[in-house]
Amino acid sequence: MRMFTLALAQMAGINTEDTREAVVGRMLAMFEKAAAGGADLVVFPELTLTTFFPRTYREDVSTADEYYETAMPNPAVQPLFDFAKEHEVGFSFGYAELTEDGHRFNTQILVDKTGEIVGKYRKIHLPGHLEHIPDAPYQHLEKSYFEVGDLGFGVFDFHGVEVGMLICNDRRWPEAYRTLALQDVDVIVIGFNTPDQSPGGDEQPHLAMFHHLLSCQAGAYQSSAWVGTVAKCGYEDGHHMIGGTAIIAPTGEIVSRVFDEKDSVILSDIDLTLGDFYKNGTFRYEIHRRPETYGLLTER
Ligand code: ING
Numbered sequence: 001m002r003m004f005t006l007a008l009a010q011m012a013g014i015n016t017e018d019t020r021e022a023v024v025g026r027m028l029a030m031f032e033k034a035a036a037g038g039a040d041l042v043v044f045p046e047l048t049l050t051t052f053f054p055r056t057y058r059e060d061v062s063t064a065d066e067y068y069e070t071a072m073p074n075p076a077v078q079p080l081f082d083f084a085k086e087h088e089v090g091f092s093f094g095y096a097e098l099t100e101d102g103h104r105f106n107t108q109i110l111v112d113k114t115g116e117i118v119g120k121y122r123k124i125h126l127p128g129h130l131e132h133i134p135d136a137p138y139q140h141l142e143k144s145y146f147e148v149g150d151l152g153f154g155v156f157d158f159h160g161v162e163v164g165m166l167i168c169n170d171r172r173w174p175e176a177y178r179t180l181a182l183q184d185v186d187v188i189v190i191g192f193n194t195p196d197q198s199p200g201g202d203e204q205p206h207l208a209m210f211h212h213l214l215s216c217q218a219g220a221y222q223s224s225a226w227v228g229t230v231a232k233c234g235y236e237d238g239h240h241m242i243g244g245t246a247i248i249a250p251t252g253e254i255v256s257r258v259f260d261e262k263d264s265v266i267l268s269d270i271d272l273t274l275g276d277f278y279k280n281g282t283f284r285y286e287i288h289r290r291p292e293t294y295g296l297l298t299e300r
Contacts, residue, residue, distance in 0.1 A: 002272040004161055006187065007034035007042040008228050010245040010264045013236035014051050020076035023049055027093070028079060030265045035087045037267045040113075041158065044093035045191035045232040046123075046168045047106065049077070052193040052232070053096075054128070054145045055138040055239055061104070061145055068098035072109065072117070085115030090158060094167060094191045096145070097122070106146045108165045108191060110156050119156030122149030123167040125176070128199040138239050140199035142169075155183040161272060164225075168192040171215045171229065174222065175297065181223035182285075186272045190216065190229040194242050212244045213254070221252030224278035226270050234261035250275035 009030040014023055027044060034042040047053075050067045058064055072095070073081045084091055090112045097107040106126070110119030126148060128140030153176055155164045164180035164187070171190045180188055196208055212229075220227040226249060233243040245258040247268045256266045282288075 002161075003269055004187070004272050005038050005040045005267060005269050006226070006228050006247060007037065007039035007265055007267040008230040008245050008247060008258075009034060009042055009044050010230055010243065010258050010262075010266075011045050011048055011232040012262045013234045013241070014049070014232065015237050016051050018051075020049050024076060024079055026263055028083060030263055031080065031083055031089070031091065033265045034267055035083075035089045037265075038269075039089055039267055040161075041090045041092065041163070041187075041189075042265075043189045043191065043228050043230050044091065045230045046094040046108070046193050047096060048093040048191070048232065049095050051236045052195075052239075052241070054140060054142045055195070055237075057132040057134075057139050057141060064145060065098065068096040068104065070098050070100070072097070081111060081115040084111055084113065088113040092119075092163075092165065092189050092191075103150075104146050105149060106142065106167055107149075108167055108189075110158060110163055110165060110189075112158060118158060119154060119163065119165065120151060121154060121165040121167065122147075122151050123170060124149040124153070125169040125173050127169040133200065136200065138195065140195070153179040153183075155180055155185045162186045164188045166190045168194065171219060172211070174219070177219040177223040177225075181225060181283075184279075185223065185225050186275070187226045187228065187270075188219070188223065190227060191232070192229065193232045194244075196240050196242060208242045209244050212242065213246065216246065217248055217252040217254065220248040220250055221278070222283070224250045224275035224283050226250060226272070226275070231258075231261075250278055
């Protein structure tokens with residue numbers, strides 16, 4: 001047994017008028033609840049500090065600069081880092097990053113129990129469309145607001161636990177999980193902001209939740225890893241996003257799940273050795289996996 005206490009802090013919608021200070025206050029309330037429950041790591045969603053602003057078209061993306069963080073940490077989020085250090089609990093959260101040399105990324109960081117940033121991931125799979133679709137109920141213009149992440153799929157040491165991060169659309173791509181699994185990841189944390197309809201889609205309503213959970217459960221099983229997937233959900237500026245925050249075992253089974261769309265914390269004591277049975281059996285790469293036949297996966 002290698003026990004680890006994972007907490008997920010689901011965020012209800014953040015409206016344009018909500019200040020970072022107000023949002024951080026909501027995050028701290030959940031951080032405290034998770035810490036009181038003995039959490040080692042508390043995970044917040046994608047773009048945790050702001051509304052999902054890529055749903056709005058702007059001719060000049062620099063008019064969205066207010067939604068990006070130009071330093072991390074910074075005064076607005078410093079209370080989270082202070083709390084982590086004081087209570088010896090790590091955390092992870094997503095935000096829009098604007099670098100000093102003007103690059104824009106959809107970013108997630110991992111902060112350890114001393115309050116130090118020990119991992120950073122920049123979203124690689126950017127969904128949605130390239131052009132403004134004027135008559136659409138909402139846009140999905142991440143490709144305009146962010147560049148493809150340039151840090152690869154990393155696995156980071158978190159006090160002896162190997163933690164990988166994915167962001168939202170990444171969870172739909174099997175290659176993302178396999179790349180982390182090849183680095184012997186123990187826990188994959190995935191924040192998401194998922195609207196009711198895929199970009200330009202008109203699918204049956206239940207499919208948004210079905211595909212979200214299908215992707216994360218399959219990803220957990222096929223990478224022999226634990227998955228913590230956490231939503232920012234409910235209504236944001238009048239637009240609805242699905243919930244579905246869940247802790248998923250390497251068996252692919254959901255062990256804990258949120259059924260509301262509010263600020264909600266779930267927490268589970270997970271056994272990190274549960275994935276070993278699969279790593280050493282069904283998915284024992286050195287005797288079962290055939291990379292010499294997978295060339296197409298990276299050629300096209
Ligand atoms: N959102 C959605 C996601 O991948 C989407 C966009 C929804 C793409 C459904 C395809 C299908 O969950 C983000 N932010 O990636």
